[in-house]
Amino acid sequence: MTAPSFAESTLNIGNRIGRYFGLVSMLPALFLVLWSAALVASGAWYGPPHPNWIGPKVGSWSITGVAWLLLASLAAGLFLHPLQFAMTQALEGYWGYSRVAQVFLRIRIRHHRKRVQAAHKALEDLDSIFEDRITKVLEELKLSKPSHLAGKTNDEQRRTVLHTKYGNELGGLLAAAEAAEHATERYPEVDRIMPTRLGNALRREEDRLGQQYGLDAMLTAPHFVLVAADKHVQYLRDTRQQMDTSVRLCVVSLLGALEAVTCMFTDGWWLLTALAPYALAYLAYRAAVAAADEYTTAVKTVIDLNRFTFYEALNATRPHDTREERRTNKKLMELLKSVPDDGPVNLRYRKPATDTPSTGAAPPTPPGTP
Known part of the structure; x- marks a missing residue:
């Protein structure tokens, strides 16, 4: 050739x-x-x-x-x-169950549990400081300018304070409290914490997605992909592609860093060259965590918009309200499992639609009509 x-x-x-x-x-x-x-x-x-x-x-x-x-x-x-x-x-953070893996799992999970505890403690301290400070400010305003707060509810008085000169200090406390609250929201329940940021971001949403409807997102995700509208599936695939690309970049950058260390291990300061791909791996990993948030949001949206199509595809009776929906989905989730936990599941299917004449069709002509 x-x-x-x-x-x-x-x-x-x-x-x-x-x-x-x-x-x-x-x-x-x-x-x-x-x-x-x-x-x-x-x-x-x-x-x-x-x-x-x-x-x-x-x-x-x-x-x-x-x-x-x-x-x-x-x-x-x-x-x-x-x-x-x-x-x-x-x-x-799925690293297996060997002795070495157990050591690293304990270290990393302990680290993230401490982060959650520190965020909770910081949030409590900030709330306490904010309450004490705003109480003092309200007392000062009631004495100096009572007309500013007359006839206002407690929430309205707080908003009034935030628009005064004291708002600079109090606004900073509120922003710090929101940051601490956001830090705790990025984690699942304490007994479900994973050893990595990406694992916690995905585990958190795995435990939440579809729960308000009684749906198990991990069990039903393949079904939703098959029945959802094309534009919804494309949106889901785009967000998944972003996460996969970030994960792949992280891994190949780590391989590049390992390659640089292998080449220049005995070359003195040249070994610092390995920091370049390592820094790229870190950035790609943080991008993967952000992309995971976007991806799980897409999964949630697809479930919200296509769950009735999902029921119809399974020929399940369409629920009349959310209470009936959760009750029906409890049985439906058991039915979709390969081996139901409580034995055979009995679920009523909807009746097939009867044939009706199409809209606008002419009525049959009576006998004897010319």
Whole structure:
């Protein structure tokens, strides 16, 4: 095969790759391949790196060299693509049950439990300080300017205080209290805390999604994807793609950092070069946590908007109110389990719709009519 035809076939291979694979797999893989190529070009595998070598070597690449680079990226992407679920699980904190894993799990879970306790304590302290301070301010205003507070409820008096010169100090206390409250909301219940931020972000919503309707989101998510409207599914896939891309970037950046440490372990200060991909891995991980919030919000929205379509697809009786919906869903969740906890489940299906004449159809002609 000649060089031009090989290069052309390699450069056009992206046209046959799906959008998900192209973004989630190819871009992170391309970063890893380019980082590895830079290490090789600088001579880091053989001794101290020489950054001035990179420019001439990269500038001498031909179309065939670029094609080989893309082919290596494609190969790396194909290798990493099936590992997406495993990579997400690892970043969530599912590390197994070995002795070493137990040690790390205890350390990280203890850390996050302390963060929750500290946030709760800070919130209590800030609330107490705010209440004491606003009480003093209200007493001062009642003595100096009683007309400002006359005839107002307690909440209205507080809002009035926040619009005075005292609002600067009190506003800062309120903002700090909201930040502490937000920090506690990012965690699930204490007995369900995971060892990582991403794990806690996903676990929190796994325990909440659909509970107001009596639905188990983990059990019914595949069903909703099949029955939801196309634009809802696309919205869900876009948010999931953002999270998967961030997870993949985090993992390949950690691989790049490990590669740099391996190359420059004995090269003195050059070892600090590994901080660059490590910093990118940290940023990608925090992006994955933010994307997880967006993804779980999308799942919640899809459930809210498509749950009646879900009931109809299962031929279940449509509930008349939320109380009946929760009661019916309790049985429905048991029915969807492979092995119900309480034995066989009896659920009434809705009656099939009867055939009715279409709207606007002409009535039958009476006998004898000309």
